[in-house]
Amino acid sequence: MARNKFDVDEELEEGFNASHLKRIFVYIKPYQKPIYITLFVILLANIAQMAGPYLTKIVIDQTIPNQDYTELFWIAVIFILSVVVTGLCMRYRIFSITVIGQDILKDMRTAIFSHLQKLPFSYFDSRPHGKILIRVVNYINMLSDLLSNGLINLISDILSVIVTLGFMFAIDPTLTLYSLALVPVLFLIVMIIKTAQRKAYQVLSNKTSNMNAYIHESIAGIKVTQSFAREEKNFEIFSDVSDAYRESWMKAVKIQFLLWPGVQNIAVMTTCLIYYVGIRGLGVDVSTGTLIAFVGYVGNFWNPVINIGNFYNALITATTYLERIFETLDVEPDIKDLPQAKIMQPIKGNVDFNQVYFRYEKGKDILKGTDFHVEAGESIALVGPTGAGKTTVINLLSRFYDVNDGEILIDGENIRDVTLHSLRSQMGVMLQDTFIFSGTIIENIRYGKLDATEEEVIQAAKIVRAHDFIKDLKDGYHTEVKERGSTLSAGQRQLISFARTLLANPRILILDEATSSIDTKTEVLLQEGLEKLLEGRTSFIIAHRISTIKNSSRIFYIDNGQVQEAGNHDELMAQKGYYYQLYQAQFDLLQAL
Known part of the structure; x- marks a missing residue:
């Protein structure tokens, strides 16, 4: 398989479809109970918030003309209570949504990481590791706002629209229909923008992935870069990759930002229409209090509509990342257990x-x-x-x-x-490419046998002649080593890796x-230890x-x-x-x- 490179855009093997959105609900389903509680709290907040304009209508049309101070007092009390209830509900909503959203993201990140552990070598050989890393970190993080706020806020805004329309129709059905006159224009704008926005964010996703891949490759190869004085050339390449990312980002956000002003302008025009119809009396006969209440309800109607528009923007953007995430999750491992596979004795x-x-x-x-x-x-x-x-x-x-x-x-x-x-x-396998993980030396040797005692670790190290150099380190077996064991020599890394393999006590x-990285003198000592270890074991x-x-x-x-x-x-x-x-x-x- 040809290896994809940092300067080659990844093409999606399968385009977006509605099933991708449905798959999100697989991760949402375990959190149904807290979601339902949060939605109930949101509904309560919406009802409390909607009381304001209606109470204003009563005060202007009835309480003030009748000079009923007792009624005014109780309306003020009710109004204050509605504000308090709204505030408490919103506080609970923010906390609850954040917790639920982050739990969902954790589950998704765990799922993709777990799946990567099962994929064959060919998958990792066919693409830069930076392009794999971005799926687990960046793309999941890009969904944070969508899942932490977006989905529940969407339901909240829909409930708000329904409750608002209920109050509006109860007050004046005709004026309500005037308020909805420009909604078809909004849908027309959305349909025009959505395709261009998704394509733009697909391009941005590619350029983000390319830049991440090049940065990862450059960091991994920094010693070679400095050895051959390639810093200036690498900077030129990075500049090109970074410019491509910047251009794609600017194009994507320009398209994305077309929706918000469109919805905002429609909301303003709707308010103007309500004033015009109410003042001129075109098919309606409304009082001053009703008109003021309606203007307040129009704001309460279009604000969530604007939020829904913003959510749609975020959803179109998120679909690009969902496509990449689910594309990875859909890669079938070439090597896996057969349905009838049994435990090897x-x-x-x-x-x-x-x-x-x-x-x-x-x-x-x-x-x-x-x-x-x-x-x-x-x-x-x-x-x-x-x-x-x-x-x-x-x-x-x-x-x-x-x-x-x-x-x-x-x-x-x-x-x-x-x-x-x-x-x-x-089986104990020590491949040609030795890898040392960040952590202590004893943790690296225990990697294949987590329950090994310190004495067992030391014995394995002695057999492969690693003990002599380990005991001379500052903290001995508890010495911290950096990623890939960069603070150790190539021979020391191989001896530690050898001890790790032997500690697992494999039959093969x-x-x-x-x-290959051990000097001749150390190899002679190592062979002496191996002769005893290889007795009774099959070895290749x-x-x-x-x-x-x-x-x-x-x-x-x-x-x-x-x-x-x-x-x-x-x-x-x-x-x-x-x-x-x-x-x-x-x-x-x-x-x-």
Whole structure:
């Protein structure tokens, strides 16, 4: 799969549809009870707020002309109570909505992060990690206002419109119809703007993703940048990426801001229309109090309509991010448990590759009928030219990928018929790319066995000869290391990673260039510790140093997708075949040095 880059826009594989909005309610459903309580409080606030204009009408048309001071007093008390009730309800609404919204966002963020843990290597190989990161952080955060305020506020505003219309129709139905005369104009404006706005925010989403990807890549490669004095060139590239983001943002907000003034102008024109109709008496006969009350209700009607318009704006914007989020959630893991998968019982370590075929790309087989049997407890070294399929063998055994044809058995059990967790939890894998997490050294070593005691950690470190340098650090095993272990040498990182793998006490041990960053002296000490550890375990070792694999039970020379030679070091040297040539080439190189 071709890798998407920071300067390539991501195309949506599937456009937006209404089901995306429906999927939001999957995350809202667990919070139905607090939402219903909040909506009841909002309805109570709306009713209390609507009392103001109606009380004003009574005072102007009835109380003041009749000089009824007792009635005026009680109306004032009712008015003050309505203001207090409205204030208390709004305070509860703000707090409740914020809590519910953030809980929903947390659930969505958890869902996408959990899903990412299950996706295959090919997904992460096909796009910059910055474009993946932005989905978990930025895009979810972009939905914050929509979910924290938007949805419940939308319902609140709809209730407000309904309650307001109820009061308006109760006072004067004809004047109410005049108040709604310009609503069709609003819908026309919305229909014109929505398509252009969504497209503009799709472009903005792409440019945001591109910029995030380039920043992430630049930070990850900062040492290389400074080593080759590329700062100025990288700044030029960043400027171009940043300019593209700025231009797309300006275009998107220009379109977005067209709606608000449109709704605002319609609201003002409606107020003017009410004054004109009320004063001229065009089909209506209203008192001064009624006219003033209606103007207040028109404001109460159009304010939530404006809010609904703003919500629609936010919704159109949010759909762009929802498309990206659900696109990620819809990516099916290539490697997953079959419906009938069972728990793999404790394994002995017999491994069989039966006529295994595998390809990363269509029409280009890496393994071509690979066939071999390994007895439990054997240590198998895999050697051969670059790209021959050595790493592919261990990736298939670990089920990071599935075979295209053939089968892989452990103790006679097809690894596709068991759960991934029960398989991988009994295997120790140390890949060529060593990764150290931020935290203490002891936490890094415990990564594969969280319940390990400190004594067990120290014992594993001693076996791989990591203990000697760890104990000399400032805080020993509790020394804090930075992300990727940047404060440690490459060899130290590999020793810690090796201890982490060994601590898991695997029945099958896989080492892919595990000693590539360890100096020769340390490697000799490491081999001494490994001899004891490898007893009784099945192990697969990939290494370019012949010294690392000479003592293996058997050596497989892999080339052209098959095992070309198999045997121990002495047997293969006697054959004077591929392995003999490889050994001689390394020996001659060492002699030349």
